[in-house]
Amino acid sequence: MTSLLEKAFDLASKLPALEQNILARTLLDEIESEKKWDELFAESEDFLAQMAVEALREEAQGMTTELDFNKL
Template sequence: MASLVEEAFQEMQKLPTHLQDELAQQLLEDIQNELKWQESLSNPDIDLGVLQQMAHEALIEDREGKTEDKGFGEE
């Protein structure tokens, strides 16, 4: 296990159980999302042009003030 991961788990063990569970759930969700992204991006049939267009549109919306700043986990 990477030393940074070990350090994170050591720090997490200092927290109350309910916070450990919340962090663990977030980590598991992040890992699953990352695996899905990696699978999607490694698919030879993926149309990267579509992803580029979506990113371009998101940047335009942000410049036009059509987006909202939100903190982690806010909906």
């Protein structure tokens, strides 16, 4: 545990029980949220890689057209 986190826990331990529980729930929710984002980003890399492979395959097969900004 880092000294900063240790200091935060020390200060938090002096709060009333209700405030400690609110702080704990907030921290746990934040950790869970970060975990979910990490999982989503990890999955998106696979998805984007698959899309890139498919786009390159379509380009190699002549299935794509050049983008004309005047036609957007």
